[in-house]
């Protein structure tokens with residue numbers, strides 16, 4: 414990697430889903446990280462891609478402007494423009510990538526395309542203490558659940574991932590079954606804080622290796638609610654009327670949330686434990702929006718203490734979707750010479766890495 418004597422300033426843009434974000438990073442230090450969230454999706458119970466693209470178009474100019482002002486830099490000091498190239502909603506990605514290309518053309522500075530999931534992992538390199546290499550990272554978001562083995566900033570490999578729903582989806586879909594608004598993850602977290610996690614027991618899927626599965630959990634919750642705590646709770650019998658189901662939810666919401674959350678956490682941490690044992694790595698990180706979950710953080714810290722791991726969790730603002738993680742990834746790519754002047758680069762909804 415090249416040693417730079419002068420300042421390296423990166424502007425970064427993130428627009429893969431329903432957050433429009435811009436960040437400025439200088440020599441690996443985050444100077445600003447502005448995030449505009451989109452409330453418009455709440456009423457629909459999930460992200461509506463077309464509405465997300467339109468909201469990005471409205472937000473992108475003021476968000477980038479504010480990030481530059483807050484960082485107190487002039488655009489001419491920029492060395493490169495990093496942007497989320499993949500994966501994500503294609504319309505959303507196109508707004509951010511086209512804006513990045515326009516900036517690149519106007520400033521005559523190179524582009525740095527960034528993989529969103531790689532950036533979630535590298536959010537762990539934003540603040541001290543930083544993990545030593547190699548480290549493992551459990552990335553848990555609304556769209557992904559992965560265990561990544563990271564040998565250096567730009568050399569990482571997915572060693573386990575979900576075969577169906579992501580952990581965030583498991584939270585959000587469970588919340589929807591309980592009648593909670595989108596995104597339900599933070600609400601399950603809130604109710605679980607005062608609930609009894611041992612009250613109801615949801616089954617843990619038996620999946621080989623380091624992969625995860627969450628779709629069975631959703632089905633078991635569905636049947637459990639349709640039977641409103643009566644016998645054969647995980648069988649398709651549907652013993653309760655809609656009114657009985659609602660009453661059951663109302664009377665037991667905290668305990669149901671705590672029990673569901675407990676199962677999601679045990680699925681995640683059992684695989685992480687297995688990954689640490691298989692690789693012998695003891696530097697272990699969390700990343701992604703679900704790492705905001707208080708139950709997961711507490712259980713992760715407890716497991717880390719018991720197992721003798723050094724554990725790391727990014728600050729909350731760097732766990733959910735944000736451009737600071739794109740900026741830090743852009744910074745390491747810049748140092749490695751991974752920039753591009755090719756304005757035909759485009760966003761893609763999916764991408765291997």
Ligand code: KG4
Pocket residue numbers: 430553554555556557580581582584585596597598599600602701702703704705706707732733734
């Ligand atoms: O990483 P992220 O901000 O966006 C994606 O790239 O998907 O993750 C969003 C996901 C949503 O599913 C949301 O419900 C979940 O993270 N989430 C939580 C909590 N905060 C956010 N899930 C459980 N507990 C939380 N406190």
Ligand code: ZN
Pocket residue numbers: 529533554555701702733734
């Ligand atoms: Zn994300």
